[in-house]
Amino acid sequence: MSLKFVDGSETDLVGLLAPYGGPFQGRDIQGEHFSTKTDFALDLIPGERPLLYNHGLDAKADLAVVGRIKSLSRDEAGLWMKAQLDAQGDYYEAIRDLIKAGK
Numbered sequence: 001m002s003l004k005f006v007d008g009s010e011t012d013l014v015g016l017l018a019p020y021g022g023p024f025q026g027r028d029i030q031g032e033h034f035s036t037k038t039d040f041a042l043d044l045i046p047g048e049r050p051l052l053y054n055h056g057l058d059a060k061a062d063l064a065v066v067g068r069i070k071s072l073s074r075d076e077a078g079l080w081m082k083a084q085l086d087a088q089g090d091y092y093e094a095i096r097d098l099i100k101a102g103k
Helices: 092-100
Strands: 012-019 049-052 065-075 078-085
Touching: 049 078, 078 092
Parallel strands: none
Antiparallel strands: 012 078, 049 065, 065 078
């Protein structure tokens, strides 16, 4: 599942942060595997967390904080997030366009 904007917003979004199993032979796009037993250590960072572009692994973008994760929830599919993009950030327009295109 792609990230999607919420109710016509161009900053508020929702998406599956960590799918259980993952769409690529049981793994996510980074090759990681999560399950209902995964300890995400969510108590280590209370409140809002930074939203990073590509886990900070993109050589061109480096470790770019592109917004804030506002809330997290779990269901049978995995760990979901609601987040807000920083509309003043360097990568906002590019990320907005990718999300609109369903990437």
